Amino acid sequence: MVEAKGIYHRYDKKGCDVLHNINFVINRGEFVFIVGPSGAGKSTLFKMIIREIVPTKGILRVFGHDLAAMRRGRIPYLRRNIGMVFQDFRLLEEHTTFDNIAFALRVIGATGREIRRRVPYVLELVGLTDKATARVCDLSGGEQQRIGLARAIVNRPAMIIADEPTGNLDPDNSYEIMNILRTINMRGTTVLVATHNREIVDRLKKRVIHLDRGRLTVDEAKGVYSSAL
Amino acid sequence: MPFNSFLYACGEALRNLYRNKWMTIASVGVVVVTLLMLGGFMMINFNLNHITEDIKKQVEIVLYIDEEAAAKKHDELNGKLMAHSSLAEVRFVPRSEAMERLKEQLGDIVDGYEGAEDNPLRDSYELRTHRPEAVGKVAKELKNYPAVAEVHYGESTVEKLFTATRAIQVVGLILMFGLAVTAIFLIAHTIRLTVFVRRREIMIMKYVGATNWFIRWPFVLEGMLIGALGAALPLAALYFIYQASLEWVASNNLMFLTLLPLPFVMTELVKYLVPLGTGLGILGSAFSMDRFLRV
Numbered sequence: 001m002v003e004a005k006g007i008y009h010r011y012d013k014k015g016c017d018v019l020h021n022i023n024f025v026i027n028r029g030e031f032v033f034i035v036g037p038s039g040a041g042k043s044t045l046f047k048m049i050i051r052e053i054v055p056t057k058g059i060l061r062v063f064g065h066d067l068a069a070m071r072r073g074r075i076p077y078l079r080r081n082i083g084m085v086f087q088d089f090r091l092l093e094e095h096t097t098f099d100n101i102a103f104a105l106r107v108i109g110a111t112g113r114e115i116r117r118r119v120p121y122v123l124e125l126v127g128l129t130d131k132a133t134a135r136v137c138d139l140s141g142g143e144q145q146r147i148g149l150a151r152a153i154v155n156r157p158a159m160i161i162a163d164e165p166t167g168n169l170d171p172d173n174s175y176e177i178m179n180i181l182r183t184i185n186m187r188g189t190t191v192l193v194a195t196h197n198r199e200i201v202d203r204l205k206k207r208v209i210h211l212d213r214g215r216l217t218v219d220e221a222k223g224v225y226s227s228a229l
Numbered sequence: 230m231p232f233n234s235f236l237y238a239c240g241e242a243l244r245n246l247y248r249n250k251w252m253t254i255a256s257v258g259v260v261v262v263t264l265l266m267l268g269g270f271m272m273i274n275f276n277l278n279h280i281t282e283d284i285k286k287q288v289e290i291v292l293y294i295d296e297e298a299a300a301k302k303h304d305e306l307n308g309k310l311m312a313h314s315s316l317a318e319v320r321f322v323p324r325s326e327a328m329e330r331l332k333e334q335l336g337d338i339v340d341g342y343e344g345a346e347d348n349p350l351r352d353s354y355e356l357r358t359h360r361p362e363a364v365g366k367v368a369k370e371l372k373n374y375p376a377v378a379e380v381h382y383g384e385s386t387v388e389k390l391f392t393a394t395r396a397i398q399v400v401g402l403i404l405m406f407g408l409a410v411t412a413i414f415l416i417a418h419t420i421r422l423t424v425f426v427r428r429r430e431i432m433i434m435k436y437v438g439a440t441n442w443f444i445r446w447p448f449v450l451e452g453m454l455i456g457a458l459g460a461a462l463p464l465a466a467l468y469f470i471y472q473a474s475l476e477w478v479a480s481n482n483l484m485f486l487t488l489l490p491l492p493f494v495m496t497e498l499v500k501y502l503v504p505l506g507t508g509l510g511i512l513g514s515a516f517s518m519d520r521f522l523r524v
Contacts, residue, residue, distance in 0.1 A: 050436070073440075080438035090433055094248075107439035109234045151437065 001159060001190050002026040002049060007058030009044055009214075018044045020214040022058070026192065028158070031185045033201050034194040035225055036211035042194040045211070046161050049192075050082055051075050063158065080108055083152030083189075085162035089144045093137040097128055097147050100136060104151045122150040126180055142173030149180055159190040166197050174200060201225040234443060242450035249423060253455065256419045260459020260506055263415055267408040268467045268502050272494055274401040279489050281394040285361035288390070290368050290382045292354040298376035306376045310354060315367050318357040324350045351378065362391055413509055421517035424448060431521045441522050448514040456510025460502045468495055 002025070009019040019041045026032055034042045047053045048060055054068045061067070063081060070078065091100050101122060102115045110118070123129045126146040136144060145165060152160055162181065166174035178193075178200050185191040195201060201208060201224060208223030209216060246253045292310075294303065310319045327350040358367050368382045424431070434444050471494055478486050 076435075076438045076440045078438075079436065084436050090429070090436070092430060092433065103433070104437040106237050107434050107437055107443055109443075111233055155438070 001028045001030075001063060002192075003059075003061040004045075005059040005061075007048070007055040007060050009041075009048065009053065009056050016214075017056075018214050019048075019055070019211075022211075022214075022216050024209060024216065024219055026190065028190055029185070029188055031182070031191045031204070031206040032193070033204075033206055033208045033223075033225075034192060034211065035196070035201060035208055037196075039213070040211040041214045042211055043163055046084075046163050046192070046194060049161060050079055050084065080155055081158045083155065083157040083160040085145070085148050085152050085160065085165045087164035087167035089141075089148045089168075091136045091144060091147055091151075094135065096133050096135055097123070097139070097150075098132045100147050101150045101154050104154050108155060118154055119150075122154045125153070125183070126150045140173075141168050142170070142176060145169060145173070145177055146180065149177065149184075153184055153189070157189065159192065160184060161192045161194075163194045164196065165193065166195065166200065171199070178204065198225040234446070238443075238446035238450055241447035242454060245427070245447060245451055246454060249426065252419075252423045252426060256423060256455045257459045257462070259415045259419045260456055260510070261462045263408065263411060264460055264502050264506055265463035265466060267405065267505075268463050268498050269470070270401070270404055270408060271498060271501065272467060272471060274397075274405065275494060275497060276488050277397050277401070278394075280487060281390075281397065283487055284390060285394070286357075288357075288361045288364055288382070288387055290356040290358070290364055290371065290380060292356060292371055292374075292377060293379040293381075294352045294354070295376050295378040296351060302376040306374055309374055310356065310371075313367075315358050315360070315363055316356050317359045318355075320355045322353045322355055324348050324352050327351075327353065409505070413513075417509075417513040417517055419513075421513075423451075424514070424518045424521060428521045431518065435522070444522060445515060445518060448518055449511050452510035452512075452514030453507045454510070456506035456508065456513075457503065459510070460506030464495070464498060464502060467498060471495070 004022045004024050007019055007022045008017050010017050022041075022045070034045065036042055044053070048055060048067065049062055051062075051067045051070060054060075059066055059068070062078065065074075065078065067078075092103065095103070098119055101119045105115045105118060120129065120132070123132055126149050128143065128146055128150065131139060131143060136147065139147070145168075148165070149162075152162075160181065165177050165181070169177065174197060181191050181193065182204070205222045205224065207221045208218065208225065210218035210223075294306070307321070310316060313319075325348065328348050331350070356367075356371075358364050364382045364387060365384070368380045371377060372380050431444055468491075471491055475488055475491060478488055
């Protein structure tokens with residue numbers, strides 16, 4: 001599903017490599033934690049997977065497509081297969097919960113009937129049925145992140161990538177978000193999570209890829225955060 | 230574009246105009262002010278051109294006939310004038326008619342000169358050219374025609390008139406161009422601000438897989454509506470201003486000011502200002518948002 005073959009990246013020609021000779025393969029249905037300190041290259045890797053940037057060197061294949069060779073016009077269609085979750089939620093704060101989720105369906109041209117069918121379904125999945133008409137700015141951080149998750153899955157993407165999804169949340173909300181991600185993964189969606197949350201990584205015992213200053217140092221199935229250090 | 234997406238774009242455009250009402254008012258205000266200035270100037274320029282064209286049409290050549298030349302030569306002159314391709318109007322004025330006119334102008338002073346024997350005036354031709362600017366050249370050519378005593382066309386006055394009208398046209402074009410450039414700059418800048426306010430929304434759309442055109446459409450429609458509204462208001466204002474000007478000219482007996490009729494002026498203004506307003510709105514939106522689409 002995602003295959004990295006010797007990828008390098010540097011933002012500035014004269015700068016240092018942000019990613020250095022990264023190799024891995026992530027298969028369909030996997031749950032993978034990408035861990036590492038700030039500046040390790042986790043977000044850069046995610047930006048590459050959604051084709052916001054391309055590797056300076058090496059090949060990155062997502063769903064079998066070489067992203068460096070992908071035409072700009074195909075990028076939206078790639079992104080429709082990848083649900084994104086952000087640390088800062090990135091929601092339309094003045095809009096309602098329902099509108100924020102429906103937004104992701106509208107931009108791909110979904111009909112009103114589809115929207116009315118899909119949105120309540122994902123709202124139930126993330127436990128926000130009773131908040132459908134609430135404005136985002138009136139909700140807690142945990143609830144906002146659940147909206148972010150609902151928006152990411154509403155198009156039934158093949159893969160979810162979550163960049164520090166629990167970074168702004170308390171432990172209880174963090175576990176809740178991780179549980180939802182696990183549920184989504186159990187239904188067959190590939191999940192990639194970049195995180196600093198040691199406790200969660202250790203408790204879930206999933207595959208762990210550790211990045212350190214742009215280099216892949218550990219890639220362990222059923223790993224823990226501590227072993228990655 | 231699928232019908233669902235088109236409906237969505239229209240709905241979004243209207244919703245966004247309402248949601249960002251202060252920005253909408255500011256954008257429309259900028260378009261209104263610039264197009265009002267441009268339209269007002271165009272209105273003045275149309276009329277200045279019309280008045281100068283009117284004056285130009287009155288420019289004529291007077292050709293005096295050499296009475297001592299043979300009658301055959303007179304016929305030859307008449308034939309050549311009639312066949313001249315640059316002349317739009319050839320009118321023979323006998324000396325008796327010239328005296329009548331003089332009498333109308335001067336009254337009793339010319340008493341006693343009416344008889345054919347005493348009339349000191351000469352037979353002449355009054356000529357108008359197709360292009361008023363060509364009078365100098367044509368007059369020079371006519372001097373060499375048979376049986377021609379003198380050719381007059383008010384040399385210095387005509388040259389001054391043409392220089393003045395040319396200057397008015399050039400200054401008018403420069404001013405209109407300047408105003409149009411200012412309008413483009415102001416509108417693009419204002420729309421860029423509205424796009425900037427919504428950069429977060431655009432970024433989210435990109436992340437959830439919206440195509441660039443899907444994102445652009447509501448903004449383009451919004452720009453078009455801002456432009457159309459921004460053109461409609463100055464047009465309404467200019468309509469009333471022009472109507473008032475026409476009434477003022479008529480009530481003050483300023484008949485020498487032959488202003489263009491209201492329907493003509495409004496048709497011309499609509500022809501220029503509506504496409505300019507909507508076009509500027511569309512271009513302003515489309516170009517202003519490109520920077521935010523690179524996600």
